[in-house]
Amino acid sequence: MLTLDRLRHLVAEGDVDTVVMAFTDMQGRLQGKRLHAQYFLDVALEAGTEGCNYLLAVDVDMNTVDGYAISSWERGYGDMEWVPDWRTLRLLTHLPATAMVQCDLVWLDHSPVVESPRAILQAQIDRAAALGFTAHAGTELEFIAFEDTYEAAHDANYQRLRGVNQYNVDYSVLGTTRVEPLLRDIRNHMYAAGMDVEGAKGECNFGQHEIGFLYNDVLVSADNHVVYKNAAKEIAAQHGKSITFMAKYDAREGNSCHIHLSLRGTDGGLVFWDEETNTRTPLYDQFVAGLLATARDFTLLYAPNVNSYKRFADASFAPTSVAWGIDNRTCSIRLVGSGKSARLENRIPGGDVNPYLALAAMIAGGLHGIEQELDPVPETEGNAYTSGADRVPRTLAEARAAFADSKVARSCLGDAVVDHYTNMADVELRAFEAAVTDWELRRGFERL
Template identity: 75%
Template sequence: MTPPNDRYLTLERLRLMIEEGDIDTVVMAFTDMQGRLQGKRLHGRYFLDFALEHGTEGCNYLLAVDIDMNTVGGYTISSWEKGYGDMEFVPDWSTLRLLTHLPATAMVQCDLVWLDHAPVTQSPRTILKTQLDRVTEKGMVALSGTELEFIAFDTSYEDAHDLGWRDLVPVNQYNVDYSILGTTRAEPLLRDIRNHMYAAGLDVEGAKGECNFGQHEIGFLYADALTTADNHSVYKTAAKEIAAQRGQAITFMAKYNQREGNSCHIHLSLRGDDGKVVFWDGDQRSALYDQFIAGVLTTLREFTLLYAPNINSYKRFAAGSFAPTAVAWGLDNRTCAVRLVGHGPSARMENRLPGGDVNPYLALAGMLAGGLYGIENELTLEDELVGSAYDSDKPHVPHTLRDARELFAASDIARTAFGDDVVGHYVNMADVELAAFDAHVTDWELARSFERM
């Protein structure tokens, strides 16, 4: 696969940079279930002399742990009984890039395979590539963009930990939505992120303030869906690293406090593999577009686990919050879960369900699987919702992770699209989170019960 632009590295250029001493570290990384980059830092010389030909490996528990990296039960691919063996990292050389915020460092993103070279089907990148293969079989390509919001603090990650993640100092003390003054206050951090991400090959659009105190969004140009997911993972990790270098902190958690949460609106469209517009016909939406949207809506509740994977994700879904509560679509209507925008070549859907904690590979895979279900079954799109979806009688998205887990586990559509192994794997991930949360005594319980109960 050809790199998206000439800011990416070729293998030949990387070899030369290592030999000339400009690069001494190569990161080989993959995205785990939680959406985090995991992997190894290899010395440049070792990379050239050994890893380039023989690759590298990592324990298969990396796709079978909780957020704290604890080994947990219930996963069929990894356990004490199976001995916690290895997976191979297979580099995708089209993702090779410089990381200019780190000294003399390059990164390549990897797929995961077993030691017999069979793909690890539970890997998020593999799950997305499987759905993209289905799109390719229909003579189309998927284009997408993700819009990640975050809250930035003038408090380091270390101090945030010591403060119990409370009473942190945001980079803005008021709502700076679209405020130039507000973004100027945070511009040293925002500029660092923008410029380092551009150097890493991402096509940076710009930055804007958001509603919560210290909340901002940095936008990137759409790309093919796999490139967008890869870039999303790189950006999310690098933004935290850049903030940490400045003694600051960033959170992408879906709902940090009682104010506005962090969203990750995902835009998606299909094109013919010859570049032909397939979502538009003359001066109106095409039948295929309507079928695709109908499929996304039909599967929205069953696939919510892929869009909202954590306990905290569901705190966003509140009326009047700009986060959706109803399974509905509308034309340029930000109260709906699915918003249709643009026309002609720019026609696309926006999924407003995901938060900043989403795994982009899983969310895009869910949207594609749902849309393809609509196309293959020639579903009819219901009438658009006009007015506020918050006041409608439309079905609601699941209110809790437990509800979403049940819907995903029982979904025949999910099992057909992703396979029983994938469904079982991510149902178990939800079970692990639910068990951990159910066993935890929260600050809310202490405050309400310590003295007064």
């Protein structure tokens, strides 16, 4: 990570000539501007910059859509100010002479844009701090890599692409060696960008891999997640390849984003584990109970797209049951570790998740369990797929209804946030309902 003084030195020496100012949109993507480094230091450093408020009110294709209170033709599509968070200033060594800083969003009167993903997570961080807690998290993000460029993939309608591996390479050293030039570049450039890289491993789908990072403060982990996801695509393109993080690319294994989370006291002390008895604390059980009680309410924030729900299939290592278990990968919530490493793993999110929204939902749900002193939920032992427990929503429409009607979501996140992301789901559902799929064409073109 860079300090401002270090950035000034690098600019003066000619080692940095471009600064990217960026924020994370609803879809979890980095949006921003590239500024000449000297202009950034002379002007934007103090004044910031602005961008149209439609950036938090568009679909994935950047089309302006109706239904958002903060942005519309009637409101004139005005600006939001971008306020740099200097703790996020970093070098991007995969790009020539480039640094990046991530921004918070405020209105022109300097009030926060509460619907922005980073603000939503910050609100839950503040809520936890008021109760005496800090949250730490790590995200495990899977992707599928293809030999095809993004342009070739587009021209092929994203079908019949050639994975960088042609068989299951889960934990295979030989399989990862096949694509090590790409994986190595991603690891090393992300380390240079201030991330604590753990390593890379193969996964089950053809060409599927995962690069892991050490856990950190939840906001830092979310910031790093979106930088990594964007950079990995850019680095893949530099290698003449493409990668996808979509939750379910084909009929084989989907891309998950398992999220590990734990609470500590604001003094750094353990709150999930009793070291004297070497057991979980009642507070930990309440947190887990809150996660389970709100799992269906918050699934929209864990699985935000139509495609997300294709990943929830029995016997697939993606969860279908709202259940918890100790080191049980059939459950939605898996408890692992002990002592300082005691943490829970949320297995619901896929690779398409917005990490700020998912982490905010996890903290909100867990704190709900603590505040309401919810009773512990019995552990699910064995196969959660056949346990008879409540199911994760099967469709985006089902998740949208649960979120919109959730009293807990509205209490924890606020009506403005719930209404904003309910409309996001409505936009996606309308677009999907109007689409004619390849499946329909194959079944109906000649035979119906």
